[in-house]
Amino acid sequence: MVKLTRTVVVPSIVLTKRKWEILKELESVYGELVKELVTYGFENDVKSFTGLKKCKYHELRRKHPQLPSHYVHVACQDASTRIRSFLKLKKKKLAKSDKPLVSKTSIWLDDHLWKPLGYTTIKVATHKGWITIELQPHKLYWKYVNGGWKLRTQPKLKLDRKQRRIYVYFTFEKEIEANGGNLTSSSR
Structure with a gap:
């Protein structure tokens, strides 16, 4: 199979207009979560979803209590994917920067x-x-x-x-x- x-x-x-404003706010907060997680994970050599979640989940939930908790989960998955992808590119000498950058989310x-x-x-x-x-x-x-x-x-x-x-x-x-x-x- x-x-x-x-x-x-x-x-x-x-x-x-109301739905658009809500989604723009959500995208902004989600982008901040991913950036913070990518920075933390890269600087502290935490590449796995579970490792990021273990280290940052409670802190991010306290920082964003209005956000449904599963956004922290998926942001950890997103950040983990970005970190691993960057490290693969860096190993092949194809990375364009010294650390992973989050420009689009x-x-x-x-x-x-x-x-x-x-x-x-x-x-x-x-x-x-x-x-x-x-x-x-x-x-x-x-x-x-x-x-x-x-x-x-x-x-x-x-x-x-x-x-x-x-x-x-x-x-x-x-x-x-x-x-x-x-x-x-x-x-x-």
Whole structure:
């Protein structure tokens, strides 16, 4: 069995001013969390998600009590991924700086931070409560939804400041059998 994954980017409709402001604040706070965790992890040689969470979780929860706790969890995962990626690049002498830099952020979500409402709307937990976001699904999205692919539970959100909308990065997976170099869909 081989597990295939595909990422499909789905835009939202143009967001109301209130929802947009909430998501901008959330992105800002999430970005601060990731930057702090990357700096701490790199300077203290803490590369694992569990190590970062063990060292920084309670401090970050005290600093951001209004934020749902799982944002600290996913920020630790995000930071760990960035640190490891930077160290691999540094080992290959491909790193462009002396330490990992966080210039762009996507908000990582886990199954406690979002809920699908059917196939065209999602709910996202924020520091101001749950907000509903309507999506504009396209042909490729429907191809994976209707094609036997399973939706993973950790999408990412990216804000589009020019159009006041977000892009949701959904990851789909499917198990297929490898028969002597040929791949066929699994009936499971």
